[in-house]
Amino acid sequence: MNSPKVAVIGAGPAGLTLARLLQCHDIPCTVFEYEKTIDARDQGGTLDLHENGGLLALKEAGIYEVFLKHARPEGEVLKIYLPDDQLIMDEGKNADQARPKEMHGRPEIDRIKLRTMLLESLKPGTVQWGHKLRKVESSGEGPSERTFALHFQHRVEAGFDLVVGGDGAWSRVRPLCTSEKPFYSGIAGYDVRILDADNTQPALAERCGHGMCLTLGPNRGILSQKNGDGTIRTYGFMRAAETWEEDSGIDFKDPDTALADFIDQFYSDWAQDAKDLILKADRGTAVPRKMYMLPVGLRWESQPGVTVIGDAAHVMTPFAGVGVNVAMQDSLELSRQIISRKDQWTSKAEQRLSLAAGIAAYEAEMFDRAERYAKKTIMYLDLFFHHRGGVAMVEHFDRVKAIEKAQCEDGATKEALQERVRTAQEVGSTG
Ligand SMILES: Cc1cc2nc3c(=O)[nH]c(=O)nc-3n(C[C@H](O)[C@H](O)[C@H](O)COP(=O)(O)OP(=O)(O)OC[C@H]3O[C@@H](n4cnc5c(N)ncnc54)[C@H](O)[C@@H]3O)c2cc1C
Incomplete structure (x- = not known):
């Protein structure tokens, strides 16, 4: 046949x-x-x-x-900053700040x-x-x-x-x-890249580290990740209306002005290093994006x-x-x-x-x-887009880690652990 x-x-x-x-x-x-x-x-x-x-x-x-x-594997590390540049999590440097075990080995x-x-x-x-x-x-x-x-x-x-x-x-x-x-998920923003960051923007490359570097404020973030070719890719994403591009009045066809206007409008009081991840991007790489979901x-x-x-x-x-x-x-x-x-x-x-x-x-x-x-x-x-910013993400990781630790200590079954994680996640998502 x-x-x-x-x-x-x-x-x-x-x-x-x-x-x-x-x-x-x-x-x-x-x-x-x-x-x-x-x-x-x-x-x-x-x-x-x-x-x-x-x-x-x-x-x-x-x-x-x-x-x-x-x-x-070296890319498997996460840093979280607050908009005032306070570093609240750095799992590459502090083992006790590592994400929950369920997120390791990726x-x-x-x-x-x-x-x-x-x-x-x-x-x-x-x-x-x-x-x-x-x-x-x-x-x-x-x-x-x-x-x-x-x-x-x-x-x-x-x-x-x-x-x-x-x-x-x-x-x-x-x-x-x-x-x-x-349908539109309610999250949108600007996707930009700094090419060959180790050589062109060494200070930003250092800030970003080898993996993911999130700066999380109320309802918005500057989300950066290091790629294998040395590029830093950054998403300036936030909760926004589907019409945000038109509403903003920013001329996205002109990246020279658009990057600065975007920062002025949405991140003006954030730390300069976080803003630079967008402001110092290579002009030709910037693309506005809206996130959709089924x-x-x-x-x-x-x-x-x-x-x-x-x-x-x-x-x-x-x-x-x-x-x-x-x-x-x-x-x-x-x-x-x-x-x-x-x-x-x-x-x-x-x-x-x-x-x-x-x-x-x-x-x-x-x-x-x-x-x-x-x-x-x-x-x-x-x-990611919590009204309390990055603090909520770190608290969530701490909750899940506490449950994992309890499982090691009290020998709870895998099912019981999963149930506890689910409950913690539900609390986290509404907290
Ligand atoms: C900004 C962003 C960041 C992401 N980060 C992550 C992440 O860190 N981790 C993760 O797991 N996922 C991530 N994702 C999601 C991930 O990219 C997708 O889930 C994944 O690519 C899905 O793979 P796919 O093959 O189903 O679809 P796609 O990757 O979208 O591939 C679809 C292919 O179909 C082709 N195609 C489309 N229409 C047609 C057509 N009419 N005829 C012929 N070909 C067509 C496209 O050109 C494309 O090559 C991210 C997504 C986005 C948008």
Whole structure:
């Protein structure tokens, strides 16, 4: 029996991980990607991969050793400042200020490195660059006959048995599963970079350290992270109306004035070093951003032959740092569900029915898992943009650490510990 004809839309972490996992089990697939080349746009900052998320997927995909060559465990450190420059947490220097144990063991990798290593793991020609999907059309009566045609900007390719949307927040595949669309999360701001910071801005590089450096004030923050290539990427993010760019009157087309106007308007009384992380940014790198999310707990009735993974299924804001991990775990779970049914591929009809069953099983697991992480993300959003600023985040870490310590001392079960952490988190998010 021939393999099914499989299309994966989007060469992001989710799509590429799925393609690799399928190819490891001799299931061919084509990845259609909108961008024209791997470096067509800035690929963003660093990502931390978690044991039961991205790292697990890479292990199963047989490329964990490659990851280790590019990983930056030294990036796993966090500093928190208040707007008056008081340093209230520095886990690189003070072991007793380390984050809770549940957050340890999450090595960082630059996003471009992750994408490159996933691409290099695929068979040549797997990714079709410059293919912007416009819509997916299905035809055929019932699940055993259903096939799909992909409409790109310049051509149509038909006859797919399985279409997986790994095409991010604004997915063109998702409408076949649900009519829900991302909505504005209430958080927006300016995304800027200082290139080669160790040489161009050594004092700011020192302030930032090797990992993440947050300056957190009431309802807003200056969130910086060091990337492997020496760049400091900073988000000046805050609680704001969706129309904040127009409301501000700032001319974002002119970064020379926009950076200073942005600081004047939103961070005027903050310490100079924090402001400089934005003011000293390379002009061409500044981009205003708004953060969007899908509803927490989104579910849909499973559709034969088509599903979505990663941000296309459950885009969340980045504040729990879990998006890429949930995405890569989706790829892992979906690939397992497809691969474990390969022995049912005795005819084309049976093959399509087995794919439909695999999709349903994947989605049932994914919906619950994504909901858990989406709730966690909301909790962290509230801590990043708390009315008491960075103090609330440090208090939250202290609460979770106290619970972890109690568990060591009183031998509470893992379930009891998790319940206590959940309760502490709920208190933290409303505190
Ligand atoms: C500012 C910011 C910071 C973040 N920081 C973190 C972090 O620290 N840790 C973390 O875990 N997560 C973080 N995230 C979230 C993380 O980036 C995403 O969860 C992750 O990239 C999802 O991967 P994906 O493959 O599902 O989607 P994406 O990475 O969005 O990839 C989708 C791919 O599909 C392509 N595509 C889109 N539309 C089409 C189309 N119509 N046709 C063909 N191709 C298309 C895109 O070009 C892209 O290559 C952050 C997100 C943002 C915005």
